[in-house]
Amino acid sequence: MFLHFERLGTGHPLLMVHGLGANLRTWDPLLSALCGSRELILVDLPGHGRSAPLAGRQTMEAYADALAGFMQSQGLTTADLVGSSVGGRLVLELARRGIGRHCVALDPGGFWRGWETRWLHWTLAASIRLVRLLRPFHPGLSRHAVTRTLLLAQLSARPWLLLPQLVAEELQSLAATTVFDAMLVELASGPLQQGSAKPPGLVTIGWGRQDHLLLPRQAARALVAFPSARLQWFERCGHFPHWDQPVETARVILETVGKDAL
Numbered sequence: 001m002f003l004h005f006e007r008l009g010t011g012h013p014l015l016m017v018h019g020l021g022a023n024l025r026t027w028d029p030l031l032s033a034l035c036g037s038r039e040l041i042l043v044d045l046p047g048h049g050r051s052a053p054l055a056g057r058q059t060m061e062a063y064a065d066a067l068a069g070f071m072q073s074q075g076l077t078t079a080d081l082v083g084s085s086v087g088g089r090l091v092l093e094l095a096r097r098g099i100g101r102h103c104v105a106l107d108p109g110g111f112w113r114g115w116e117t118r119w120l121h122w123t124l125a126a127s128i129r130l131v132r133l134l135r136p137f138h139p140g141l142s143r144h145a146v147t148r149t150l151l152l153a154q155l156s157a158r159p160w161l162l163l164p165q166l167v168a169e170e171l172q173s174l175a176a177t178t179v180f181d182a183m184l185v186e187l188a189s190g191p192l193q194q195g196s197a198k199p200p201g202l203v204t205i206g207w208g209r210q211d212h213l214l215l216p217r218q219a220a221r222a223l224v225a226f227p228s229a230r231l232q233w234f235e236r237c238g239h240f241p242h243w244d245q246p247v248e249t250a251r252v253i254l255e256t257v258g259k260d261a262l
Contacts, residue, residue: 004050009035019085023049033250047179110193195225208237
């Protein structure tokens with residue numbers, strides 16, 4: 001299937017995969033720091049942004065298949081990978097399959113257990129209902145630090161510092177993503193992320209210390225699944241390191257994908 005994407009910059013390709021309900025614009029805080037040394041391929045997942053949805057169930061396996069097919073069609077089978085949240089889970093799945101080269105997964109999904117699964121489902125289901133209800137008011141709400149904080153405290157440790165345009169884009173994308181509910185059901189009821197002791201390149205797993213959605217305790221499980229991975233903690237950071245700590249996130253990405261040999 002066709003996935004909408006953008007290319008910018010020069011260098012070895014770096015595929016960037018966003019999370020549930022977002023689109024490729026979520027990476028804007030990192031672009032200036034990365035595009036000088038990498039060719040960035042920003043992709044909209046199926047049913048997100050300008051990409052058509054998948055037919056049938058919205059499973060992680062189906063999304064990984066779609067990304068693998070996209071990489072094959074674009075000559076990106078040895079591209080480096082970076083993903084956030086669901087995108088982090090997907091790039092880890094590609095690495096598990098032996099696809100791509102080095103991989104950076106930021107607060108990846110699929111490592112929750114027990115009540116954490118119910119928390120994920122309940123809190124995201126409640127949040128998306130509110131975001132949809134407030135859709136006509138997103139531009140105005142995004143302009144004020146107080147309302148940015150109220151709306152995005154779940155995702156950012158310092159939402160009052162986020163750029164209004166970034167917040168408005170994210171809220172509009174969340175409200176417009178028609179596959180959100182179906183994907184959330186699959187995330188909460190489907191299989192957890194499997195790991196690999198021998199991915200094709202280096203793996204860095206990043207986690208925000210103040211992630212209130214995918215709790216930091218899940219990082220230890222990610223390391224069990226990918227025992228060769230390096231864990232990077234982001235201080236004063238919520239679910240999206242590329243929002244709360246863009247300079248450090250860009251540094252971690254470049255340190256990982258800049259390695260030419262294992």
